[in-house]
Amino acid sequence: MADSVASAGPGGAPLRLFYFDGFANFGDRIAHDIVSAVSGRPVVASPPGEADLFALGSIMRQVAKATKQPRAGVKPAVWGSGIMGLQGPEVRVDNIHFAAVRGPLTQALLDLGPIALGDPGLLITDVVAPVPRGDRIGVLCHVSDKPAPETLERLRADGRFDMIAVGTEDHLATVRAIAACGHVVSSSLHGLIVADAYGVPNTWMVNSRIHTGGAFKFHDYALSVRRLLNVPVLLEDLPGLADAGAFGTATPAHFDQVQALKDPLRAAFPHDHLRAPAAAEQKQVA
16 A cells, blocks of 8 residues: 555544654654554544554653543553653553553563554555665664764765655655665664565664663564564764675565564554544534
8 A cells, every 4th residue: 555644534533643743753753644544544643641542652651641540431542652661651551451562571561461562663564665675775863863973974975875864854755765775774763663664674773872761662672573683783883884794685584573463463453442532522512
């Protein structure tokens, strides 16, 4: 289904989805597109306290804050979100409808029992069709990274690398750029997830530090696709690693597990649960 968000159609009342929309970041904005594509409903950005749904991203702290008290009516739903780190928030699980979480570490810390696992970012292929792949090495720096200007200049001057912007208004262009790479190196978790979705081999990178939460969220996701993560490489070391042939273009071995998660994630979407808030609001209007 190529670029299907625009054709999702009026399949019901808008879903109130919480995602970070204060600044352009493709990893946050694809949440809107994926939820719209899977639900078949229009989606509107919502503050946490009013959201019907939390999906994608390490946003369990926002979920916890918004659900300290039971909400009158229907519980807000979580579909594929995760905890940022071991020092996670106190989550009152009885106040939340859990449809899926990102990985087994989040599942274990919340003591959820059997539940669908995986980051719905893998379903970006429902939104943007695969594109022909080249042999360039795509490099994505997390929005919190502050790379040294000389390092960036060195990479931009090296014809093997494409510097892919994550903070852009055209977030689907970022997705297409990732899908077109021969290999992706990323300090953004959703850079790795989107590459996995299209079968593009990828390498975890840090830019001198790992941002808030440490490595937890990376391993939480990786375990869901049965992937052993590499020790993260450094941005400044990329040219030397490319010289050594470290960035191969073969489809990764865990791609079969990536594919295997997609249908269960779609099936876990809480369609019936999310119809209830809309029905209740329509009844109040009547």
